[in-house]
Amino acid sequence: SQKIEQNSEALNIQEGKTATLTCNYTNYSPAYLQWYRQDPGRGPVFLLLIRENEKEKRKERLKVTFDTTLKQSLFHITASQPADSATYLCALDIADSWGKLQFGAGTQVVVTP
Amino acid sequence: GAVVSQHPSRVICKSGTSVKIECRSLDFQATTMFWYRQFPKKSLMLMATSNEGSKATYEQGVEKDKFLINHASLTLSTLTVTSAHPEDSSFYICSADGTRLDTQYFGPGTRLTVL
Numbered sequence: 001s002q003k004i005e006q007n008s009e010a011l012n013i014q015e016g017k018t019a020t021l022t023c024n025y026t027n028y029s030p031a032y033l034q035w036y037r038q039d040p041g042r043g044p045v046f047l048l049l050i051r052e053n054e055k056e057k058r059k060e061r062l063k064v065t066f067d068t069t070l071k072q073s074l075f076h077i078t079a080s081q082p083a084d085s086a087t088y089l090c091a092l093d094i095a096d097s098w099g100k101l102q103f104g105a106g107t108q109v110v111v112t113p
Numbered sequence: 114g115a116v117v118s119q120h121p122s123r124v125i126c127k128s129g130t131s132v133k134i135e136c137r138s139l140d141f142q143a144t145t146m147f148w149y150r151q152f153p154k155k156s157l158m159l160m161a162t163s164n165e166g167s168k169a170t171y172e173q174g175v176e177k178d179k180f181l182i183n184h185a186s187l188t189l190s191t192l193t194v195t196s197a198h199p200e201d202s203s204f205y206i207c208s209a210d211g212t213r214l215d216t217q218y219f220g221p222g223t224r225l226t227v228l
Binding site: 104 | 117119145147154155156157159162204206208210216217218219220221222224
């Protein structure tokens with residue numbers, strides 16, 4: 001397995017600003033990388049998937065980038081809202097393991113009005 | 114679409130008892146389901162991969178005799194924590210592969226507390 005690093009410190013941001021989260025990995029580049037949202041006491045909810053041959057993906061106010069040279073993905077929430085407050089997890093597919101995912105520990109985002 | 118349920122959502126049991134957690138895909142068939150556990154402020158740790166009609170595949174360090182997994186149908190997988198101890202207290206989450214094998218749909222989780 002590889003090491004996946006996400007900022008452990010909570011990201012506090014004012015409503016309307018853009019939140020940017022980082023996901024770094026150390027070893028092989030995954031075939032795809034995913035971002036999930038997790039609320040306290042709940043299971044993760046799938047947000048976006050980006051493949052190794054894609055540079056950027058967008059979905060409404062969310063944007064994900066994937067740089068296999070830097071071994072990094074950035075997750076952006078534009079025009080953030082208090083309802084965006086949650087923990088965001090990145091997940092990478094595990095090489096040669098069909099469908100298995102390895103998760104980062106997540107970054108908590110707190111959006112204040 | 115792609116809804117996964119878990120039952121129960123919370124369970125408290127005495128040490129030494131066994132607890133069964135159900136994971137169901139409600140509106141799709143899932144050939145593969147995954148079981149995770151998560152400690153507070155920690156990452157999801159994959160415990161095992163469950164395939165319908167065959168034995169589960171356990172990750173390194175996970176005791177297969179302690180965490181019994183049964184995937185009897187394309188919509189149901191169960192995890193039984195046998196002879197539970199306080200150190201088994203955790204948040205257990207299942208997920209299911211939908212029609213897209215690169216996306217997992219997660220259940221709401223089960224909070225297990227062993228006294």
